[in-house]
Amino acid sequence: MNAARQVGSARASKRGDYGVAFSYGPGRTFNMERELQRTLCEPASLEPPSGLPYHLDARHAKVLSEVKKGASVLEIGCGGGQMGRWVTELGLWYCGSDVIAVPIDEELQVYDGPNLVSDAHFLPLGNCSVDLVYSSAVTEHLACPVLAFQNVFRVLKPGGYFLGNCSFLEIWHANSYFHMTPLGIIEVLTCAGFEIDYVWPERGYSVFEAAVRMAFRGPFKCVFPIAALLSALYRLQTRMRVLKHRLTNSGAENPLMDSAKVAGAVAFIARKPSTT
Numbered sequence: 001m002n003a004a005r006q007v008g009s010a011r012a013s014k015r016g017d018y019g020v021a022f023s024y025g026p027g028r029t030f031n032m033e034r035e036l037q038r039t040l041c042e043p044a045s046l047e048p049p050s051g052l053p054y055h056l057d058a059r060h061a062k063v064l065s066e067v068k069k070g071a072s073v074l075e076i077g078c079g080g081g082q083m084g085r086w087v088t089e090l091g092l093w094y095c096g097s098d099v100i101a102v103p104i105d106e107e108l109q110v111y112d113g114p115n116l117v118s119d120a121h122f123l124p125l126g127n128c129s130v131d132l133v134y135s136s137a138v139t140e141h142l143a144c145p146v147l148a149f150q151n152v153f154r155v156l157k158p159g160g161y162f163l164g165n166c167s168f169l170e171i172w173h174a175n176s177y178f179h180m181t182p183l184g185i186i187e188v189l190t191c192a193g194f195e196i197d198y199v200w201p202e203r204g205y206s207v208f209e210a211a212v213r214m215a216f217r218g219p220f221k222c223v224f225p226i227a228a229l230l231s232a233l234y235r236l237q238t239r240m241r242v243l244k245h246r247l248t249n250s251g252a253e254n255p256l257m258d259s260a261k262v263a264g265a266v267a268f269i270a271r272k273p274s275t276t
Helices: 028-039 058-066 084-089 145-155 182-192 207-215 218-248 256-261
Strands: 009-012 018-021 072-076 093-098 130-135 156-167 195-201 265-271
Touching: 018 145, 028 182, 028 195, 058 130, 058 156, 058 265, 072 084, 072 145, 084 093, 130 145, 145 156, 145 182, 156 182, 182 195, 182 265, 195 256, 207 218, 218 256
Parallel strands: 072 093, 072 130, 130 156
Antiparallel strands: 009 018, 156 265, 195 265
8 A cells, every 4th residue: 555545543552542653655745745736726616605604615515515415424623513504404414523512602602512522532433434524623723633633534434525624824823733734734634544635725814814813803903904905915916927827838837826825724625535
């Protein structure tokens, strides 16, 4: 088996702790760069459906809407469980998991809360028991993301989807541990054994907006227009670079590279191989 695709293993000790193990062979770094060229692309563009739950990317929503009826969906870091109604209306079975029973944010306390209180590193679910796992704005808060992703891999059925994202250039917030570049996301997913379909910078949320919105409060919110201006200038620069490449026939350049460099967060769609 290719070392870059070898499934990482989590071995339990008598104390209940876990050891994380994965293969890392010569040339792995260069393999990751090639994987970036392949996977840094957006799924088919679509108009965001109305009424999407908070944090749900329209491209993730499209995957969820195409899952077979009756399939099981596990959301890790569900907050108040606000995704539950939307998912069940699709005809899917939903289980929301979070590390705390009562959401910290008051606006999320109006929902039913998690169905399962558990740590993402130690999911109390059986092997190959879930059809799809979704997790948004959670990966950066995991103390050991490789172990958590290996747990997701373990509970997913063969061929099951893992949909999620991770902070990149957002500021340090809510005890976040690991903010990841697109390459970082690819590496952690690969360590866990996933096949990666797409990795892309989340639109409309660059470092300019992210840092200002998360850092400034009260009357200091007056700096928001400055962030919007910087973001607009950066997008203009990107378009001009793309146009220059086209006019000079200097070779194709992935426009997502420029967006990824300043992304507040990076999203992904991955799958557990049908045969492992």
